[in-house]
Amino acid sequence: MSDMDNIFNRSVSRLGFGCMRLPEGQDGEYIESEIEKLFDYAMSHGINYFDSAWHYIDSQKMIGKYLTPKYPRASFILVGKLHFHEDTLHNWKLAMEGFEKELNDAGTDYMDLELMHAIGGEESLRVIEREDFWRFMRELKASGRAKHIGFSWHGKVDDLDRLLTEHPEVEVVQIQANYFDHFTNSRFANGGGYDTYETVHRHGKQVIIMEPIKGGSLAQVDKHAEVKALFDAADPTQTPPSWALRYAASLDGVLTVLSGMSNLAQMEENVRVLLDDFKPLMVSERDMLQRAAAIIESKRPVGCTGCRYCMDKGCPAGIRIPNVLASLNTLHQYQDLRIARKAYYESVGEHRPVECLGCASCERECPQRLPIRQLIREADETLWAGENYDIWANH
Ligand code: SF4
Numbered sequence: 001m002s003d004m005d006n007i008f009n010r011s012v013s014r015l016g017f018g019c020m021r022l023p024e025g026q027d028g029e030y031i032e033s034e035i036e037k038l039f040d041y042a043m044s045h046g047i048n049y050f051d052s053a054w055h056y057i058d059s060q061k062m063i064g065k066y067l068t069p070k071y072p073r074a075s076f077i078l079v080g081k082l083h084f085h086e087d088t089l090h091n092w093k094l095a096m097e098g099f100e101k102e103l104n105d106a107g108t109d110y111m112d113l114e115l116m117h118a119i120g121g122e123e124s125l126r127v128i129e130r131e132d133f134w135r136f137m138r139e140l141k142a143s144g145r146a147k148h149i150g151f152s153w154h155g156k157v158d159d160l161d162r163l164l165t166e167h168p169e170v171e172v173v174q175i176q177a178n179y180f181d182h183f184t185n186s187r188f189a190n191g192g193g194y195d196t197y198e199t200v201h202r203h204g205k206q207v208i209i210m211e212p213i214k215g216g217s218l219a220q221v222d223k224h225a226e227v228k229a230l231f232d233a234a235d236p237t238q239t240p241p242s243w244a245l246r247y248a249a250s251l252d253g254v255l256t257v258l259s260g261m262s263n264l265a266q267m268e269e270n271v272r273v274l275l276d277d278f279k280p281l282m283v284s285e286r287d288m289l290q291r292a293a294a295i296i297e298s299k300r301p302v303g304c305t306g307c308r309y310c311m312d313k314g315c316p317a318g319i320r321i322p323n324v325l326a327s328l329n330t331l332h333q334y335q336d337l338r339i340a341r342k343a344y345y346e347s348v349g350e351h352r353p354v355e356c357l358g359c360a361s362c363e364r365e366c367p368q369r370l371p372i373r374q375l376i377r378e379a380d381e382t383l384w385a386g387e388n389y390d391i392w393a394n395h
């Protein structure tokens with residue numbers, strides 16, 4: 001457990017339950033009996049931090065059905081998030097209705113912590129400034145219905161630094177962090193590089209970590225023989241996810257590490273690694289992970305740097321070239337077709353590489369001289385699995 005020296009003045013479990021991916025059946029309906037078991041297991045094994053959001057469809061209703069009625073409200077920390085974007089809560093009236101819905105669905109009259117959800121992109125920052133949602137959040141806190149406030153971040157480091165300077169009322173920042181993006185500080189880290197963590201920590205804010213296993217990407221990296229050899233030499237009893245979890249939980253100033261646990265086996269493993277047998281990472285182990293990250297990075301078959309020069313003049317077919325190439329690299333780096341397909345489906349947008357007109361304008365601009373037309377075709381042939389492919393299903 002984290003000690004009492006935090007904004008909540010109480011113990012906070014080192015492992016937090018991210019309620020974004022509660023168990024669902026094939027029909028997309030929640031499997032409520034399993035959700036209840038997960039909440040019960042969490043509460044009886046020392047997890048007292050539950051991360052939810054207005055935007056996670058009906059997950060708060062599950063909390064209101066299987067958590068808040070069964071356990072004293074003070075026995076757990078409940079976190080909500082409001083989504084201030086143009087297509088969601090884009091004015092104060094909607095924002096207040098959203099907050100009321102969160103409380104109502106979760107069966108509570110306060111949130112221990114309320115975050116601005118997934119801010120950092122140009123559009124979310126514009127909406128927040130235009131509507132002065134900073135004041136909205138301060139007023140929620142003043143009303144006592146949100147005990148603490150902060151935001152979850154997916155943006156550029158410079159913007160983060162500026163906002164934390166301008167808004168000292170922010171108490172907590174939730175960020176992505178994992179050993180691979182930290183040691184490579186990749187352009188593709190999407191706000192999850194070491195500089196993001198360092199900025200939050202430097203401003204003295206408490207850090208909540210999400211995606212410590214990089215959305216599952218780091219779960220099978222031991223398929224690379226050199227990585228497996230490193231892991232085994234350091235400690236053969238540890239799994240790839242446990243190395244990733246221990247790295248995240250060992251960073252200074254971390255309040256909790258979130259894991260989106262959707263089955264009991266996952267939760268048992270995470271409880272073992274982060275609560276029952278937690279061992280902070282030793283310096284030698286940190287060095288080992290740095291070497292592992294360098295090996296994984298070296299497995300990128302495509303030398304795309306993400307510079308986006310190919311997009312400066314615009315692809316006439318609307319293909320998001322760097323995203324497509326990044327998905328191809330994902331497949332080779334993480335050795336997991338499901339993870340690579342998920343990355344591809346999430347990033348390819350409306351125009352697949354099959355729409356390429358063959359104009360070669362992208363290749364003329366690319367400083368790496370990449371055979372882009374051939375590579376994007378290869379990516380699509382490998383990663384596209386039809387219109388109805390479900391990126392969340394366990395294929
Ligand atoms: S060759 Fe294809 S991918 Fe490249 S700019 Fe032309 S249409 Fe776009």
Ligand code: SF4
Pocket residue numbers: 303304305306307308309310311321322325365366367368369370372
């Ligand atoms: S110009 Fe080349 S290196 Fe730069 S993003 Fe495009 S494909 Fe990648």
